[in-house]
Amino acid sequence: MAAPGATSIDTAAAHIAGATALADWLVIAPVALPILGGALLLMVRHRTRVHAVLAFLFLFASFLSSAFLLARVVSEGPLVMTMGRWLPPFGITFNADVLGATFATAATFVATVAAVFALRDINVTGRRYGFYSFLLLMVAGVDGAFLTGDIFNLYVWFEVFVISSFGLLVLGSERRQIDGATKYAVLNLVATTVFLITTGMLYGTFGTLNMADIARKAEGLRETGPLMTIATLYLLAFGMKAAAFPLNYWLPASYHTPRIVTSALFGGLLTKVGIYALLRTMMTLFPVEREVLSGLIGWIAVATMLLGILGALAQSDVRRIIGFVVISGIGVMLSGLALGTPLGVTGTILYAVHSILVMTALYLLAGLMHEAGGSYSLHETAGLYRSHPLLAAMALLLVLAAAGLPPLSGLWPKVMLVKASIESGAWWLASAILVSSILTVIALGRVFALSFWRMDAGETVERTDAERAISPGAGYGVLAALIVPAIAIGVYPEPFLRLAAAAAAGLADPASYLDAVFPPGGGS
């Protein structure tokens, strides 16, 4: 151990001068709090009674800190903290702008709500196997990906949430879960490996991993460096994570196998991290390369949204249908990225927030339908409208939301994306969005018609767990907590539109993002 006085190297020049205000810790809190909570839960893993309470407290605290972070970022611009006081680009920077903070707030909100739903879905065995620890660590990974300003650190957070998601997937160790988890694990590891290799190439070209530094240096390297290759490889890696066609086959193979609350979290959060990473790399780091790739991204978007929703039409398992609806939504989000105009990117961001809320709610709805009707299959459930009218009302709202019909949150982002496509002359993109919306109405309307409206299923299912539906009130409350913000976005969209527009503006013109990391006139 070296004494501090004995080291003759003066590191003051490499350090950030000045104190860090307490409020700056907001940028790290949404990541650090879930990690602390996950570690604490591992230590008390045998006391399963306290798990849910502790997990809820930590998740709610990280939701509050993300919300405060968002409020601060909106009013004062991007918030930066560089770990260990080293000057960027050497220290690892956390850099929250409106986009990252918005996504982090939505993600932690959904995770908090899902933790409440897990009370009824995860039994004591699941808790002992560490459901809540995995949940907290996954949230830490997702938040870290949204808030970090360093591309290698982004890779690390991808690994954190992917590994936690493996744990969540196999919880229960059923045969089909292992089957789904193997496909999920292998294909996700391929994607993260491509991500890692590309990041290696990027480091070889730029000599830096700090995203603001990369964006700053990209202009000078465009003539000599293989930036086009790097951007294309990132499109491949993140497209695979986001489940974009033709690399989306892992999602329908695995998302219907775990516990329903796990499916809900995956459908709500994980693919959106891929979309976030695509937005960040394509819009902030490689805008010129995105321009070149925009035609390709556009066709990927069309194929993803149409083939995804066609897949949903062919299924009869509610969870599989929702899995394909998630994929179709990814296509809609990619269309905004393909356009690259402020309006298009605003639509993508708002659609991502809508998708985080509504896809989670759809999976939870499937769980409640399973409790009410005894089966996930459309052939076996019927008459839920008569026995569970409240559930039917919520289901109808969610169908409207997912299809992009008023008065729910899906409408505005789709309107913006269609308008942006027409403005850019991409009529094919606009018509694909509209066609996919109609098909979504059909696919989810089919669920509603068969499970809720139909009076009698041809084949009745043996109800072995008829009395299992303990306190349906809690499940309805959780679903309502997700639907209310979706209605709010639909009915009173002004503040949300402004937020998404601010996020898109920060992406398109990263000057304030760069200035936050490298203050003008200061240091490097």
Add this chain to the structure above:
Amino acid sequence: MRTVIFRTTAPYLTSLMVLFSVFVLLRGHNEPGGGFIGGLIAASAFAIYGIACGVAPVRRALYFHPMGLAGFGLFLSAMSGFVSLAKGVPFLTGIWTSVNLFGVSLDLSTILFFDIGVYFVVVGSITSIALALEERERD
């Protein structure tokens, strides 16, 4: 594997390796070593003990569940980052202090506690994997 020679030497080997792992952990600040490699050495010590004498004695000797140890390590590492909150510097900044213990001045830092946390994470996770594999073999 459970020969008399192995079973007799394993406890000594294990205690020596655990001692050495602590040494490696502490010297790791400025020289080769550190929490990760120290943790690996300790985990292999427990694995050897498990191969020689069975899994149950290892679990008894560890007292805490290995996953609990890993959780403690993660908690310690994360908390060592929060010390900088009191000093008004960014997360994970190294903070040094000197403690006078029986006339010897001992330098302590948050980096040391971070590394001890890493040590526990590695010991806990690798040991629980190793013990689970050894248990499966016996069934």
